[in-house]
Structures are given as structure tokens and as C-alpha cells.
Amino acid sequence: MYKIVLMRHGESQWNLENRFTGWVDVDLTEKGRKEAALAGQLLKKQGFVFDLCYTSVLKRAIRTLCIALDELDQLYLPVIKDWRLNERHYGALQGLNKKETAEKFGNEQVMIWRRSYDVPPPALSKESPMWPANQSRYRLEDPELMPLTECLKDTVKRVVPYWENEIVPKIREGKQILITAHGNSLRALIKHLDNISDADIVGLNIPTGTPLVYELDENMKPIKSYYLGDQEAIKNAMAAVAAQGKAGK
Numbered sequence: 318m319y320k321i322v323l324m325r326h327g328e329s330q331w332n333l334e335n336r337f338t339g340w341v342d343v344d345l346t347e348k349g350r351k352e353a354a355l356a357g358q359l360l361k362k363q364g365f366v367f368d369l370c371y372t373s374v375l376k377r378a379i380r381t382l383c384i385a386l387d388e389l390d391q392l393y394l395p396v397i398k399d400w401r402l403n404e405r406h407y408g409a410l411q412g413l414n415k416k417e418t419a420e421k422f423g424n425e426q427v428m429i430w431r432r433s434y435d436v437p438p439p440a441l442s443k444e445s446p447m448w449p450a451n452q453s454r455y456r457l458e459d460p461e462l463m464p465l466t467e468c469l470k471d472t473v474k475r476v477v478p479y480w481e482n483e484i485v486p487k488i489r490e491g492k493q494i495l496i497t498a499h500g501n502s503l504r505a506l507i508k509h510l511d512n513i514s515d516a517d518i519v520g521l522n523i524p525t526g527t528p529l530v531y532e533l534d535e536n537m538k539p540i541k542s543y544y545l546g547d548q549e550a551i552k553n554a555m556a557a558v559a560a561q562g563k564a565g566k
């Protein structure tokens with residue numbers, strides 16, 4: 318049996334402001350830092366000892382990992398950062414307020430943009446400074462691979478091969494792995510692990526800063542999975558994420 322831990326970053330400034338974030342590199346809020354520390358403490362209490370960590374190239378996930386590792390006293394660990402674990406690219410919606418967008422385009426349209434499996438949000442143009450190919454961070458990457466927008470299906474297409482080709486071999490070597498990433502890059506991975514249908518993935522929402530443990534069999538199929546922490550608070554946090562794109566109130 319193998320065990321891995323997945324974790325969405327703690328609350329970011331744009332989570333707080335309820336703005337579509339995607340690949341924009343916003344930092345954690347004070348609350349987000351506390352969530353990351355609490356996650357580290359929970360993992361420590363449960364006796365987790367990791368060998369290798371993976372994260373995205375976005376600071377909210379990187380910082381969450383650092384804070385959690387600090388609490389665990391495992392800051393010595395190797396960390397692999399890869400854009401394939403980045404948040405789903407939100408195209409031209411990046412920076413917009415989710416509630417205001419719902420007021421303008423309707424709850425249903427925003428729900429489709431946020432959670433449908435294969436409808437991407439409106440795309441950026443290649444002139445946009447938000448296109449990753451125009452940013453120094455991605456200058457060595459093939460511009461053809463840099464998204465102008467992504468639906469979850471597109472995110473699955475980069476996250477799952479990364480999982481299969483990079484992470485699974487390390488798990489098979491016996492390494493204990495911690496992955497800190499993002500709401501939608503983790504939804505892409507969980508869809509694959511739990512074999513969730515395109516229709517049912519719409520209902521999956523991931524709370525910030527909460528360790529999610531997966532126990533996997535020899536074929537990397539989940540035996541069980543569970544969040545660490547206060548289960549009632551986690552349920553409420555998941556419902557709050559689902560409600561972020563609604564107009565009104």
C-alpha cells in the first residue's frame with residue numbers, strides 16, 4: 318500500500334477578494350499562512366515523514382508547502398516545481414470578481430466556466446501580458462504548450478501525464494510524497510485517481526490548506542481517501558468554494 322498527501326494552497330489574496338486567479342501569481346493571506354501552518358501541524362501529529370515534494374511554479378502553493386514543511390521540521394526535503402501542477406488557466410476571466418461576473422453573465426454561465434469539464438473560459442490573446450509565453454518564468458517552455466485558456470479537460474491533459482510519468486515512478490520507489498497544488502489541478506488529478514465521470518466532477522470542490530490523504534494499491538488505485546482535520550469545518554469550506562461564483566447577497 319502506498320500513501321500520498323495532496324493539499325490545495327491556503328487562502329490567497331484573490332480567494333479573499335473572490336477573483337478568478339488561474340496562473341496569476343498572487344500570495345497567501347495571513348489566514349492562508351495560518352491554514353498552511355495548521356496543515357503542517359496536523360501532518361506532524363499524524364507522524365507523516367516525507368521524502369519528496371511537488372508543487373507548482375506559483376507562490377501560493379510554494380509558500381503553503383514551505384510553511385507546512387517548516388511546521389513538520391522537514392524543510393530539508395527536495396521540492397520539484399513544475400507548471401504542469403499550476404492552477405487551471407482561467408483565460409480572460411483572470412482578475413475578474415466572480416460574483417460581479419455572475420451578475421453580468423448569469424450564475425449558469427459562470428458555473429459552466431468554473432466547473433464544466435470541457436467548456437473553456439474566453440481565451441486571452443497572444444499579445445496579453447497574462448499569456449505565460451510572454452512571461453520570463455516560462456521563457457524556456459515551448460510557447461505552443463502555454464495556455465491562452467483552459468477547461469478542466471485541458472488541465473487533465475497536462476496533470477495526468479505528469480502524475481503518470483514523473484510522480485508515480487517515485488511513489489513506486491517507495492518515496493513518501495507531498496503535493497501542494499491548486500483547486501482545479503487537484504480536481505484534475507482526483508478525477509483521474511477516483512475515475513470520476515465528466516458529469517460528476519462538476520460537484521467536486523476542494524477546500525484551501527487541508528491535507529487530503531490517499532491510500533493507493535499496487536496499481537495506483539485508491540483504497541481510501543480522507544481529509545485531515547475538523548470534518549464539519551471541511552464540509553462547510555467545500556460548500557463555500559462551490560458558492561463563490563454566485564450572484565447576489
Ligand SMILES: O=C(O)[C@@H](CO)OP(=O)(O)O
Nearest residue numbers: 336337338339404431500
Ligand atoms: O480562481 C481560480 O483560479 C480558482 C481557484 O481559486 O477558482 P475556482 O474555484 O472558481 O475554479
